[in-house]
Amino acid sequence: MRVFSPFRAPKKPIVDRFFWCKVITLLPILLLIPMVSIAETSLTLSEAIQRSFAKHPELRAFNYRQAAADGMAQQARIGSRPKLGLSVEDGFGSGDYSGADNLQSTLSISWVLEGELLEQRGRSADARKRLITDEQAIKKLDVAAETARQFLSVVIFQQRKELAADARAQAESVVKELSKRMDAGKSLFADKLRAEAELARADIALEDLDHEIRGAKRMLATQWSARQLDFDTASGSLAIATGKVNYEELAQQLSSHPHVQKLLTQERVAQSEIALAKTEAQSRWQFSTGVRRFENTDDYALVAGFTVPLGGEQRNRGRMTALAAERDAYRADADAVQLVLEARLYVLLQEFQHAQHVVGALREQIIPTLEQAQKEARNAYQLGRYSYQDWRGVQQELLATRSHLLDSQFKAQLTRVEIERLTGLPLLANNEVNL
Structure with missing residues (x-):
């Protein structure tokens, strides 16, 4: 017999014990959930271009156009249908031919020899494809x-935000230092107020760049018809390689540019149409054969015949002359387009090489010099040799030069993209961003 003791602690309900065991077991997993949800997703340029290739609305239309061209090429190789004919003679007239006793009926089939013509039509359709x-x-x-x-555009706004964040941190540091110096009687209250205003402007600049980044990412997503963003950052750099670019090597690639190739293809289409016009002008024999029945004798006989159209290539001479002129025009246009592309390539390469020089000078000479000047100005200010305005002026000059570097790199990258669009090849093998 169990005796109740007031000093014995009652056991907890089994349900409660199971509940806390589950919580303790799942606690590590629950702690990981926020970490997963806040992890940022990045997008590379290669991924962005592949998405555009897969879902860009204008590119998707080419799939349907290609399917239509395939159907037309298939149809071009199908010849005329054979013709089945029935004719009656010597019946339902007058006298001996008043009835059907002397009737002659002929059942025949006729066809046209189109082998060479169908082959040429198929080649013309393939050229149009x-x-x-x-x-x-x-x-x-x-x-x-x-x-x-x-x-x-997304990348430069991201990097401008990083630069703005550095400027904001710098402004905050200045406010703290001026507060200490003011407490020690070494700085004016007006300088501290100016520093606080600069910090407020830095906060506004960061907020503005957040809006710019969101807008730029949305514009990027429209390239693959997306209305919702599934990435947080664009993973890329504006840094450009310093290697030299050979104009002659790039210019040789212009002959294979799609614009030039399109005109050459149009030239080949016109040449194919000329060959088709010649083939169509040739006489094509039409054969027929069948069976004839004689009602008066109840007999059958075989009938056969052929038809030869008269005339020759003269019938299509005007069309062939027009097509030949069109063919020559496409060749002349191709030469002209290539000449324009070569001139455009030369100008772009001059711009790119100048941008390389500017970026190199800013990154290797001017910015390091200004960074050293900033340190010296800070020391001079702390020693009382520089005013706050002089010190802040050096800081602003360094920030403006860094911003100039970003703008120069961005312009150089846009120029490089246009060069790659002209040539269809990466400009420099070690570029971080290429088509």
Whole structure:
């Protein structure tokens, strides 16, 4: 018999014990959930371009155009249908031919020899299919370049925000130092107020850049028809390589540019149409064969015949002359386009090489010098040799130069993107951002 003791602690309910065991078991997992939810997702330029290639609305239309061209090429190789004919003679007239006793009926089938013609029609259709492929290649280069430009816009706003964050941290540090110096009687209250105003402006600049980044990311996402963002940052750098670029080597690639290739394909299409016009002008024999029945004798006989159209290539001479002129025009246009591309490439390369020089000078000479000047100005201010305005002026000059470096790098990257769009090749193998 169990005796109740007031000093014995009652056991906790089994349900409560199980509940706390589960909480203790799941606690490490629950602690990890916030860490997973706040992890940032980044997007590279290569991923952005692949998304654009897959879902850009103008590129998707080419799939349907290509399917239509495939159907037309298939149809071009199908010849005319054979014709089945029935004719009656010597019946339902007058006298001996008033009835059907002397009736003759003929059942025949006729067809046209089109072997060479169908083959040439197929070649012409295939040439037109290649024209769609060239147009698609042009559009892909344009889409890749536009995606790269939008991507670089996100990158520069991100880096401007980093620079603005550094400026804000610097402004906050200045406020703290001026507060200490003012308490020690070494600084004016007006200087502290000016520093606090500078800190407030730095906060506004950071907020403005947040808006710019959100807008730039949304514009980038429209390249693949997205209305919701599934990435937080654009993973890339504006730094440009300092290697030299050979104009002659790049200019040789212009002959394979899709714009030039499209005109050459149009030239080949015109040449194919000329060959088709010649083939169509040739006489094509039409054969027929069948069976004839004689009602008066109840007999059957075989009938056969052929038809030869008269005339020759003269019938299509005007069309062939027009197509030949069109073919020559495409060749002349291709030469002209390549000449313009070469001139455009030369100008862009001059701009890019100048940008390389500017970026190199800012990064290797001017900014290090200003960083040293900032340290010296800070020391001079602490020793009372510099005013707050002089010290702050050196800081602002360094920040402005860093901003100038970002703008120069951004301009150089945009120029490089345009060069790659012209040539279809990466400008420098060690670039961090290329098409």
